[in-house]
Amino acid sequence: MVENFIYYLGLVLVIIGSIMLANRLKVAYPIILVIAGLLISFIPGLPAVKIDPELIFIIFLPPLLYEAAFAVSWKEMWKLRRIITSFAFIVVFLTAISVAFIANSFIPGFSLALGFVLGGIVSPPDAVSAGAILKFVKVPKNVSTVLEGESLFNDASSLIIFRFAMVAVATGQFIWQDAALSFGWMVFGGLGIGIVLAFIFLKIEKIFPTDVNMDAILSLVAPYVMYIAAEEVHASGVLAVVSGGLFLSIRRHEIFRTSESRLRGSNVWESFVFLINGIVFLLIGLDLPEILVGLNKEGISLSDAIGYGLLVTGVLIVVRFLASFGAVFVTLIMRNFIDVADRDPGMKAPILMSWTGMRGVVSLAAALSIPIMMENGQPFPHRDLILFITFVVILVTLILQGLTLPTLIQKLNLSDNKEGYLSEEASEKFLRKGMRRIAINYLNENYRERRKENEYFNKIMDRWEQEDKDDSIHKMSEEAKGIYFEALEQQRIWLREENRRNLNIDEEYIRHYLTRLDLEEERLRM
Template identity: 85%
Template sequence: MVENFIYYLGLVLVIIGAIMLANRLKVAYPIILVIAGLLISFIPGLPAMKIDPELIFIIFLPPLLYEAAFAVSWKELWRMRRIITSFAFIVVFLTAISVAFIANSFIPGFSLALGFVLGGIVSPPDAVSAGAILKFIKVPRNVSTLLEGESLFNDASSLIIFRFAMVAVATGQFVWQEAALSFGWMMFGGLGIGLLLAFVFLEIEKIFPTDVNMDAILSLVAPYVMYIAAEEVHASGVLAVVSGGLYLSIRRHEVFRTSESRLRGSNVWESFVFLINGIVFLLIGLDLPEIMVGLHKEGISLSEAVGYGLLITAVLIIVRFLASFGALFTTLIMRNFINVADRDPGMKVPVLLGWTGMRGVVSLAAALSIPVIMENGQPFPHRDLILFITFIVILVTLILQGLTLPGLIKQLDLPESQGKLMSEEESEHFLRRGMRHVAFSYLNENYKDRRSENEYFNKLMDRWEQEDKEDSGHIMSAEAKEIYFETLEQQRIWLREENRRNPDIDEEFIRHYLTRLDLEEERLRI
């Protein structure tokens, strides 16, 4: 037991070291982690790292989905809702269907139901991998928003396909009427349960007194409660977490009501997601020896299995490219009839979207969740082959697409234009001017008579009137600080309202300035 603990502790250190190396090399850390796990798996004598398949989804998916939903901009998500929806649902379904028929046609013993199981597993691209790569390269905001938004919902659609296919494999039949009703309940039930529980969590924060630690803990508990509650009633736990996370994201100032709570919660989530992402990608490499043993039992040669994996990988890449250019041509047609997010996307963006189909966390979790023995007592057919194909798909897309994506982005030389959105310089000038105006107006309306009484208050007003950069925290009395905190709160209110009513400003800049206000308040409270 002690030896295993030391081994797991060592894996955490490996994760940290691998990500440090990735940052040093400017390579996406999922690539380094998968390779590290693969190398460690060949070291003899090390204990196998196994997780109960039923716990895979519960442990890893809820926090990763919740964090992604909490971080994405709802305003940008809504602006690009049509193309995001098409990629998250239509493209996933087309991908799963393509994989199912190709697997059924070219892999011996693969039924169509098994093909859909595999299609549901490998159809959703991984946002973590793409995000880790894109942080080193600047791309237009609409591209990053599409990738983020797609990842939130494609997990749900792919897992719904996976679940129905698993039922078909276990029972040997597929009733379309029942499937349609179940699909509707999974979709709308999941959305409803997520929104309901998010509302309950928000009311708990309002009614009961909480401190900074309680706020952080409640935020960690929320996605697990949403996911488990939805799954217990056979709704989509993924959609429950996504909808609940988006609802709370819009009201984040009510979830974390103080600057300290917001800053602490952000740090807690960043560290937590960092760790579980590292564990998942390391698991991909560590799981190979066990998969190889299963392949040997099935009597499938390594070369055959690799060939099947490369075939499915090629199908995924081709379908995504076709879907990307299909979306382009649809946009060019529909812009004549409706408002679209980007009226002139050009030919470069579809190429980039077509090459951002790296697979990762969700595919691994789905594959590992396949039971060894079905409820009827029979072994699940071709389980190890499905695991191996999934492993090849993840490995090849991560290494091939992940390593070449930065070079492709530079080669495409995408414009930094963000359509109707203000540029970074325009946004900064607009927000700084607006914040100064709000602060100066608030002080003049409520405390103008105090200027003649206190020199420190005079300095406080000059700070906003003249944009004084002097660190005035040490010369302000407790009374002046409280008034200053009131001013900061007025600026927060203005920023949130401006984000809601101004479609031309990127929410990322709004959040940046909200964080600066929190840091300023905490600096003065020390």
């Protein structure tokens, strides 16, 4: 037991070292982690890393989805809602259908139901992989928003397909009427449960006294509660976490009510997600030897299995390529009838979108969650082949697309111009001026007479009016600090309201200044 613990501790160090190496090489860390896991898996004598398939989704998916929902901008998602929902639902369904029919036609012994199981597993692109790669290059804001928004919902649509296909494999039948009703409940039930539970968590934070540690713990517990509650009533746990996460993301200032809790919560989540992402991508490589043993038991040669994996990978790339240009074609038609976010999408962005279909966390979790034995006592057909094909898809898309994506972006010469938004310089000038104006107005309206009594208020006013950097602000009295904090809170309120009503300001800048206000408050409190 102690030896295994040391081994697992060593894996954590491998994760850290791999990510450090990836940052040094300027390569997306999922690629290095998968390769590291693959190399470790062939070291003789090391214990196998196994996780109960039923726990895969519960352990990894809720926090990853919740963190992604918190990170994405609802304002920007709403602006691009049509293209996001198209990629998250329509493209995923088309991809799953294509994989199902190709698998049924070219893989011996693969029924159409098994094809849909495989299609549901490999159809959703992985945002973690794309995000890790895109941080090294600059892409248009619209493209990154579509990728982030797509990743939130395509997991739900693919896992719904996966669940229905699993039922069809187990029962040997598929009743469309029952499936339609079940689909409706999974979607709307999941959305409703997530929002209701998020509302309850919000009320708990408001009614009961909590401290910084409680706020962080409640935020970690929330996605697990949402996911498990929805799954217990056969609704979509993924949609519950996404809807609940988006609901609370818009109200994050009510969940994390103090600057300290916001900063501490952000640090906790960053470290937690860093660790579980690393574990999942390392598991992809570590799981290969066990999959190969299963292939031998099925009597499938390694060359044939690799061929099936490459075939499915090719289908995924082609379908996403066609879908990306299909979206442009539809946009060019629909812009004549409705307002669309990008009236002239061009050809470069679709090429980029078609090459950002790296698979990862969700595909692995879905594949590993396939039970070894079905309820009737029979082994699940072709489980190890499905696992191996999923492994090939993840490995090839990560390495092929992941390593070539930065070069493609450079060749396309895509600018970082955020269409529809003010430039970074103009946004900074506008926000800083607005924040100073709000603070000055608040102090003049509420504490004008105090300005004459205390030199520190003069320095506060001078700091905003003239952007004075005088360090004497640290000598403020406790009473002056309290009033200063009130002014900071007024600035926060103004920033949040400006984010809602001003569509020309990128929310990324708003969040940057909100964080700066929290850091300023904590600096003075210390």
